[in-house]
Amino acid sequence: MSKEFSRRQFLNLSGATLGAAAIASMGMNSGWAHNNKTLPVGDTSVADYSTDVLVIGGGMAGLFAAVKAHDAGAKTLIVSKGRLGSSGQTPFAKGIFSFDAKEAGMSIDEFVNKVSYSAIGTNNPVYTRQVAEHSKARVEELREWGFFDSAIYNKSFMRPINERNIELIERVTITHLVKENDRITGAAGFSIDESKAYFFSAKSVILCTGAGGFKPNGFPINDLTHDGTIMAYNIGAKVTGKEWNDGHPGRSTNPAACYDGWGNMFEQKPSTTSVGIRHDLGMEANVMAYANGNPSQMRPGMNNKSSYSSLKAPYRPEGLQEEQRQSPPPGGDGRDDKRRPPRDGQGPGSDGQRPPQQKAKGKGKGDNGGPPGMGGSIVGGSSAGMAIHKSEGLVPINDKCESNIPGLYAAGDALGSYMAGAIYTQIGSSLAGSAVQGAIAGKAAADYATGQKGSKISSAKKQEIESEIFAPLKREAGYSPAWVTQTLQGIMIPNFVLYVKKESLMKAALAYIEELRDHHMPMLRAADMHELRLAHETRHMIISAEMKLRASLMRKESRCSHYRIDYPDLDNENWEAWINIYKGANGDMQLEKQPFNS
Amino acid sequence: MKNRLRNYNRLLLIAVFILLPGLLYLLGDFPRRTWLKELFSILTIWGFFMMLMQFFLSRGNQKSIRQGHKMSQVIKWHKVLGYVFVSILLLHPFMIVFPRYYESGVTPQDALNTILATTDSNALVLGMVAWCLMLIIGITSIFRNKLGLSYKTWRVIHGVFSIIFIILATIHATNLGRHMSTAMISLIYALATTGVLLILKIYILKPKAPKL
Amino acid sequence: MSINKISGCIGCGECVKACPTDVIRLNSKGKAEITYPADCQICHLCRMYCPVDAISITPEKAIPVVVSWG
Numbered sequence: 001m002s003k004e005f006s007r008r009q010f011l012n013l014s015g016a017t018l019g020a021a022a023i024a025s026m027g028m029n030s031g032w033a034h035n036n037k038t039l040p041v042g043d044t045s046v047a048d049y050s051t052d053v054l055v056i057g058g059g060m061a062g063l064f065a066a067v068k069a070h071d072a073g074a075k076t077l078i079v080s081k082g083r084l085g086s087s088g089q090t091p092f093a094k095g096i097f098s099f100d101a102k103e104a105g106m107s108i109d110e111f112v113n114k115v116s117y118s119a120i121g122t123n124n125p126v127y128t129r130q131v132a133e134h135s136k137a138r139v140e141e142l143r144e145w146g147f148f149d150s151a152i153y154n155k156s157f158m159r160p161i162n163e164r165n166i167e168l169i170e171r172v173t174i175t176h177l178v179k180e181n182d183r184i185t186g187a188a189g190f191s192i193d194e195s196k197a198y199f200f201s202a203k204s205v206i207l208c209t210g211a212g213g214f215k216p217n218g219f220p221i222n223d224l225t226h227d228g229t230i231m232a233y234n235i236g237a238k239v240t241g242k243e244w245n246d247g248h249p250g251r252s253t254n255p256a257a258c259y260d261g262w263g264n265m266f267e268q269k270p271s272t273t274s275v276g277i278r279h280d281l282g283m284e285a286n287v288m289a290y291a292n293g294n295p296s297q298m299r300p301g302m303n304n305k306s307s308y309s310s311l312k313a314p315y316r317p318e319g320l321q322e323e324q325r326q327s328p329p330p331g332g333d334g335r336d337d338k339r340r341p342p343r344d345g346q347g348p349g350s351d352g353q354r355p356p357q358q359k360a361k362g363k364g365k366g367d368n369g370g371p372p373g374m375g376g377s378i379v380g381g382s383s384a385g386m387a388i389h390k391s392e393g394l395v396p397i398n399d400k401c402e403s404n405i406p407g408l409y410a411a412g413d414a415l416g417s418y419m420a421g422a423i424y425t426q427i428g429s430s431l432a433g434s435a436v437q438g439a440i441a442g443k444a445a446a447d448y449a450t451g452q453k454g455s456k457i458s459s460a461k462k463q464e465i466e467s468e469i470f471a472p473l474k475r476e477a478g479y480s481p482a483w484v485t486q487t488l489q490g491i492m493i494p495n496f497v498l499y500v501k502k503e504s505l506m507k508a509a510l511a512y513i514e515e516l517r518d519h520h521m522p523m524l525r526a527a528d529m530h531e532l533r534l535a536h537e538t539r540h541m542i543i544s545a546e547m548k549l550r551a552s553l554m555r556k557e558s559r560c561s562h563y564r565i566d567y568p569d570l571d572n573e574n575w576e577a578w579i580n581i582y583k584g585a586n587g588d589m590q591l592e593k594q595p596f597n598s
Numbered sequence: 599m600k601n602r603l604r605n606y607n608r609l610l611l612i613a614v615f616i617l618l619p620g621l622l623y624l625l626g627d628f629p630r631r632t633w634l635k636e637l638f639s640i641l642t643i644w645g646f647f648m649m650l651m652q653f654f655l656s657r658g659n660q661k662s663i664r665q666g667h668k669m670s671q672v673i674k675w676h677k678v679l680g681y682v683f684v685s686i687l688l689l690h691p692f693m694i695v696f697p698r699y700y701e702s703g704v705t706p707q708d709a710l711n712t713i714l715a716t717t718d719s720n721a722l723v724l725g726m727v728a729w730c731l732m733l734i735i736g737i738t739s740i741f742r743n744k745l746g747l748s749y750k751t752w753r754v755i756h757g758v759f760s761i762i763f764i765i766l767a768t769i770h771a772t773n774l775g776r777h778m779s780t781a782m783i784s785l786i787y788a789l790a791t792t793g794v795l796l797i798l799k800i801y802i803l804k805p806k807a808p809k810l
Numbered sequence: 811m812s813i814n815k816i817s818g819c820i821g822c823g824e825c826v827k828a829c830p831t832d833v834i835r836l837n838s839k840g841k842a843e844i845t846y847p848a849d850c851q852i853c854h855l856c857r858m859y860c861p862v863d864a865i866s867i868t869p870e871k872a873i874p875v876v877v878s879w880g
Contacts, residue, residue, distance in 0.1 A: 082827075082829070082832075083827045083828055086827070086830065086855055086859070087830040088830065091830070091853070091855055151702035151703065151858065152702075152703055152704065152828075152855070152858050152859060154828070154859070155708065170827065171827070171832075192832055216876075217871060217875040217876065217877060218877075220830070220851050220853040221851075222830070222831045222849065222851040223830040223831050223851075252877075254869035254870055254871070255875055255877050256812075256851070256852055256869075256870075256871035256875045257852040257869030257870070257871070258851055258852055258853050259852055259853055259854040259867070259869075260852070260869045266853065266854060266855075266858075267701070267703075267858070268702065269702065286878065286879075289878075289879050290879075379878060380877065380878030380879050381876075381877055381878030381879075382877075384878065482848060482873075486873075486876070489876040490876060493876045493877065493878055494876060494877070494879070495878075496878060496879070499878065530832055530845070530846055530849075534849075628815075628817055629814065629815055629817070631863070635863070694861075694862050694863070695861065695862075697863070698863070701858075702858065703857065703858030703859060703860070703863075704824075704858065704859060704860075704861055708861070709861035709862070710861070712824060712861040713820060713861050713862065715822070716821060716823075718821070718840065719820055719821040719822070719840055721820075721821075722820050722821065774818060774819070774820050775818060776817045776818030776862075776864065777817070777818075778817075
C-alpha cells in the first residue's frame with residue numbers, strides 16, 4: 001500500500017514537474033527561481049576587434065552608414081544583433097519615399113513647410129529637408145543593389161558590403177558603449193551562440209539600433225528594445241522624444257500575429273512612394289476606444305469629433321483630415337509607409353471601414369498562412385512602447401547626426417532627428433530617412449575618425465564591462481527576464497497608460513517601474529546566451545519605460561501623438577519645445593526643455 | 599493459375615509501393631501546402647518507391663517472378679519504371695525550389711544555391727552523391743550498348759552502383775524527407791533492406807552454388 | 811504555437827540567421843529546432859528565407875498576450 005502510494009505520488013509529482021517545465025519553457029511562470037544554467041560557469045572568452053568606424057545595427061541605417069563610412073576611407077565594421085537586412089523593422093518596411101521636385105510639383109521648401117505644418121512645429125526642418133534632398137540618390141543606390149527585386153533584403157544588403165569587403169559580425173548583441181576621456185572609444189557586447197564577450201575599439205561609433213518597444217504583440221519589433229538609446233544614455237548622451245507614441249492598433253483575434261495582421265504586406269517587394277503629407281495619429285482610435293469602447297463597431301461617418309463623448313479630440317491641423325480609405329496609390333495600400341506598415345488608422349483593420357476579414361485578400365500567392373478566421377475586432381497597443389519614427393532617440397547637436405558625446409553618432413530610428421515630427425507626416429519617409437541619415441552619419445563618423453588617434457579600450461574598463469555583461473549568467477538565482485518583461489507589459493500596455501495619459505495613472509505606473517528598476521533589474525538571471533540577451537533587453541525596456549512616463553508627465557499639454565486627458569489642449573506658450581533626457585551627476589534621470597528649431 | 603498469380607503480384611506491388619506510401623503520406627501529420635507543392639511531394643515519394651521497386655523487378659527476385667512472369671516482360675517494366683523514377687528523382691531538387699517562383703521569399707535560384715552550399719549536412723551531401731550516382735546509372739543504362747562492356751560486366755556494375763545508390767538515397771530521404779513518419783521510415787527501411795539483400799544474394803550466394 | 815512545425819529541414823541554418831528574435835537553433839543533429847517559442851513574433855521571415863519551405867507557422871502566440879484594449 002505504501003508502495004502503491006509512493007508510486008502514485010511519484011507520478012503526480014513528475015506530472016507536476018513536467019507541467020511546470022512545459023510552462024517555464026514557454027516563458028511563463030517562474031518569476032524568481034534558481035538559475036538552471038545550461039552553460040559551464042566561468043567558461044567565458046573574449047574577442048577583440050579594432051576599427052575606425054563601428055556601425056551598430058544591420059538595418060537600413062546601418063547599411064548606408066557602413067557603406068558611406070567605408071567610401072569615405074575609414075576602416076569600417078558592422079556588428080548586428082541579428083542578420084543584415086533581417087532584423088529590426090527594416091525587413092518589414094516596404095515603402096520608401098523618393099522626393100522628386102518635378103514629380104511632386106512642389107519645391108523642397110514647400111515640402112518642408114507642409115511637413116512642419118502637419119507636425120505642429122515638432123519637426124526639425126533641417127532633417128526634414130535632408131530626407132527630401134537625398135532620398136532619391138539613396139533609392140537609386142538601393143535599386144542598383146537589387147533592393148526592389150525581392151521581399152527579403154539580406155541578399156541586396158550584402159551586395160555593397162561584399163563588394164567593399166566590409167567586415168560584418170552578426171548575432172552579437174551590443175550592451176555597452178565605452179566612453180573614456182570624454183569621448184567614445186568603442187562598444188562591447190556578447191555572442192548569442194557562445195559565451196564570448198566582444199570588444200570593439202573604435203574611433204567613432206554610429207548607433208543604427210532602431211527604436212524599440214515593450215516587445216508588444218502585433219508589431220514586428222520584438223528584437224528592438226531601445227538598446228542603443230539606453231546604452232548611450234548610460235554614458236551621458238542626451239535622449240529625446242520619449243513622450244510620443246506610435247498608436248498602431250492590432251486585431252483582437254491572434255493579436256500577436258504580425259504577419260497575418262498586416263495582410264500580405266510582408267510578402268511584397270518594396271516600392272517607392274512620392275509626396276503625400278498626412279497627419280496620421282493612430283492615437284485617435286485609442287482615444288475613441290477609451291471614450292466609447294472598442295471602435296471596431298464604428299460605421300463610416302462616426303469617425304468624427306462627436307464620437308469622443310465628453311473627451312476633447314486630439315488636435316488636428318486644418319486641412320489634414322484623417323485619410324478616408326481610398327484606392328491605394330501606386331505601390332500603396334498598407335505598404336505605402338514601410339516601417340509602420342499600415343498607416344495609423346489604416347492598420348490591421350483599424351479604420352471602421354475596412355472589413356475585418358482583410359485577411360482573405362492578404363494571402364496572395366504564398367501559402368502557409370494562418371487559418372481563416374483572422375480579423376475580428378480591433379485592439380490597441382500593437383506597437384506599445386514605440387514612438388513615432390525618428391522622433392525618439394539621441395539628440396543631434398548638428399545636421400550630421402552627431403550626439404553630445406564626441407565620436408558618437410546615430411542614424412535612423414536611433415536618432416531623435418524629428419525628421420517627420422512627432423506624428424506621421426510623409427508616407428514612406430521612415431525608411432528613406434534611415435537611408436539618408438545612415439549615409440550622412442557614415443560620412444561624418446569617417447571624417448571624425450581621420451582626425452583621431454586610435455585608442456584601445458583599457459583593460460580595467462574591459463573587466464568591469466565583462467562582469468556586467470555576464471552577471472545574469474553567474475547569478476545562482478534571480479528573476480526570469482521573460483517574467484519581468486511580462487510584468488512590465490502589464491504595467492505599460494493596458495489601461496491606455498501611454499495613449500490616453502493622465503497624471504495619477506502615470507504616477508502609479510512610474511512607481512511600479514521604479515520598483516522593477518531598483519529591485520528586479522539587478523536580479524535578472526540567465527540560463528543561456530539567449531536568456532542573457534533577454535535580460536539585457538529587459539533592462540533597456542525598464543529604463544525606456546521610466547523615460548516615457550517621466551517625459552509624458554512633464555509635457556502638460558496635448559500635441560501630435562502625445563495626448564493627455566488632463567491637458568487636452570495645445571499649449572504653444574510653454575510647449576513649443578522638445579524634452580531631452582539625460583543622466584544627472586548623481587545617476588538620476590534629468591529632463592530639460594529644448595525649444596523647437598534650436 | 600498463372601494469370602491469377604500475375605494479377606496477384608501486380609496488385610501486391612501496387613499496394614506496397616504506391617498505395618501504402620500514399621496512405622502514409624495522407625495519414626501523416628504534415629502541414630498541407632499548395633496543390634503544386636503537394637503534387638511535387640507525392641511525385642517524389644512515388645518516385646522514391648518506384649526506385650525501391652526496381653530491386654524487386656530484377657533478377658534478384660527471380661524466384662518469385664519466374665512462377666508467373668516472363669523475365670523479359672519484367673525487365674521491360676524495370677526499364678520503363680527506371681527511366682520514370684530517375685527523371686522524377688533527378689528533378690526533385692528543382693521541384694522543391696520551383697514553387698518559390700510564385701512566392702516572395704528566396705528565389706528558386708538562391709534556394710538551390712543555399713541547398714548546394716549546405717555541405718555540413720551529411721544527409722544532404724549523401725543526397726548529392728546519390729543524385730550523381732543516379733545520373734550515372736541512368737546514362738549507363740541508356741547507352742549500355744555503346745559502352746563496350748559485356749552484358750554481365752555491365753550488370754555487375756549496375757547492381758553494385760544500385761546498391762550504393764539505394765543506401766545513400768535511403769539515408770538521405772529518411773533523414774531529410776518532409777513526410778517521414780515512423781511508419782514511412784520503417785516501410786522504406788524494410789523495402790530497401792529486402793531489396794539490397796535480393797541483389798546481394800545473386801552475387802554472394804550464387805558463386806558458391808554449383809554451376810548448372 | 812507560433813512556428814508550428816519544421817519538416818523536411820536540411821540544416822542549412824538560414825532560418826536561424828533570419829529570425830530577429832532568436833527563436834530557432836540548430837539541434838545536435840544539425841536540424842532547425844523551435845528552441846525559444848515564447849519569443850516568436852510571428853513575422854514569417856524564417857519561412858521566407860527557408861530554401862526548402864520546411865517551416866509552417868500558425869498565428870497563435872505561445873504565451874498569453876497583453877493588449878491595450880480588447
